[in-house]
Amino acid sequence: MKKIAFSIWQLKPVKWLRRIRGFKLVYTPLIAIVLFTVVMGVIMGTLQLQEKSQQEAALFRELSFAKQRIQLRFANNTDVLQSMGRDYLSGGDAPKAKENFIVQGENLLQSNHEIAQIVWINEAHERQWKIPPDNLKTDWFNKANMLASLIKR
Numbered sequence: 721m722k723k724i725a726f727s728i729w730q731l732k733p734v735k736w737l738r739r740i741r742g743f744k745l746v747y748t749p750l751i752a753i754v755l756f757t758v759v760m761g762v763i764m765g766t767l768q769l770q771e772k773s774q775q776e777a778a779l780f781r782e783l784s785f786a787k788q789r790i791q792l793r794f795a796n797n798t799d800v801l802q803s804m805g806r807d808y809l810s811g812g813d814a815p816k817a818k819e820n821f822i823v824q825g826e827n828l829l830q831s832n833h834e835i836a837q838i839v840w841i842n843e844a845h846e847r848q849w850k851i852p853p854d855n856l857k858t859d860w861f862n863k864a865n866m867l868a869s870l871i872k873r
Contacts, residue, residue: 797832804828825851 804824811817825838829851838851 793832793834797828797835800828801838822851 804821807824808817808821811820829835829838840848840850842848
């Protein structure tokens with residue numbers, strides 16, 4: 721009887737070892753795949769966040785550059801218009817001064833698409849003349865004035 725009990729006692733660890741060995745053989749690759757997937761997911765998420773921050777930084781740089789260019793163009797246009805106005809006023813009421821101003825204004829309009837129209841206003845805030853006189857680009861000015869007059873009635 722002792723031999724049987726001894727052999728049963730010896731068989732139990734062997735079965736236990738077989739179960740562990742079977743567990744390792746079946747679940748080790750599965751655990752490795754799950755662990756690999758989790759690590760790759762973390763790496764991909766980190767890379768995606770890094771790429772997004774780089775894109776935001778590049779967009780910010782481009783926008784700040786565009787903003788600087790626009791501000792520089794507006795400052796330059798303001799300077800040009802002020803110098804044209806000073807030249808016109810220094811010329812007095814001479815027709816040559818007005819012609820010169822109109823030529824310079826037309827050149828300015830052609831070279832700067834952000835300026836739609838140049839309007840000369842006198843001291844009483846009345847429009848004396850404008851460059852260009854009328855075109856498709858400035859129809860919306862006149863439509864706005866007509867709409868405002870219709871609303872007032």
